[in-house]
Amino acid sequence: MQTFEDVAALWQVLADWRREGLRMALVPTMGNLHEGHLRLVDAALQHADRVVATIFVNPLQFGPDEDLARYPRTLADDQRALAERGCDLLFAPAVETLYPEGQEGLTRVSVPQVSQGLCGDHRPGHFDGVATVVSLLFNLTRPDVACFGEKDFQQLAVIRKLVRDQHMPIDIIGVPIARDHDGLALSSRNGYLDRDARTRASQLYQCLADSAQRLERGQDSEAVLTQGRRQLEAAGFRPDYLALCDATTLQPVSTWQPGSVLLAAAWLGNTRLIDNLPCRS
CATH class of the missing domain: 3.40.50.620 (HUPs)
Incomplete structure (x- = not known):
């Protein structure tokens, strides 16, 4: 090279x-x-x-x-x-x-x-x-x-x-996102996390996965997003956002279907982490 x-x-x-x-x-x-x-x-x-x-x-x-x-x-x-x-x-x-x-x-x-x-x-x-x-x-x-x-x-x-x-x-x-064994999206910023924060960081992806399951069961999207933000806070995060959007325009949508994506950004201590979960089927 x-x-x-x-x-x-x-x-x-x-x-x-x-x-x-x-x-x-x-x-x-x-x-x-x-x-x-x-x-x-x-x-x-x-x-x-x-x-x-x-x-x-x-x-x-x-x-x-x-x-x-x-x-x-x-x-x-x-x-x-x-x-x-x-x-x-x-x-x-x-x-x-x-x-x-x-x-x-x-x-x-x-x-x-x-x-x-x-x-x-x-x-x-x-x-x-x-x-x-x-x-x-x-x-x-x-x-x-x-x-x-x-x-x-x-x-x-x-x-x-x-x-x-x-x-x-x-x-x-x-x-597609490369993830560690516990689901945390690989990122250069993960290196800023101390041991305790690294253990808790996987809860960001877990929140997205849990929120997707609730949406698949037909729960109201606003209620799901509110519950997801509370889930992040309970895990020690300070959420910037948890949103359900159109994957192309990034405008908010209310339906979990192909072409939509859950997106999250949250602070864990002094480190800001982002992740997302597209609906593929």
Whole structure:
């Protein structure tokens, strides 16, 4: 696996691949990789001849009180993991490479509607930062396919709408959530949990599963969501939201059926965890 920080070197390799008629997949990440990230590489390999991963801790995604400074940078470990999984190229630019004129005057991308509500209400500007950097990475690499995890469900909806609205010729592949043995969704933020919090963290997924079962039995959705929030509080969480939404528009719905999704975000101590459970059948 080759690693590049320079745009010109990246473009040279990509141009060679295009001349060979090879299909390319992109896996954008912020590094500190875990099994969930590596499954994105697995999925990408199923849809393309070559896989490019990116590692970029994007400052535009972090609010003033969020954890940009302490976000783990583990490049050497990430390189080994990507190479072992079959990734062909890693693009790991500095902030100055992607934003050479700084962040203040940077042209930004905003995706309306799906960026609002849910995490959009609790992390103002976050999805503008996501859309801006993903649009930039798409322009730099021009992939045929891009793979994103379903754990960040609202982010995935934002990217899908971005691609639709801009008529980008990119297939967006959503990859199902990778979970630990107790159901906790794998996340870089899990590393912030102490032993007690890690034990309790699985209750976030349990709440989603219990809520889905209640909805399947025909219980009223508002009552189910209220009971779910109380369940999270009883487990020591401070919920930001527990919502039942349309999986495409993220607008609230009242019926648990294919095309709907339960989404949750909650604080456990100083760590904010997110998870979701789509209705697939």
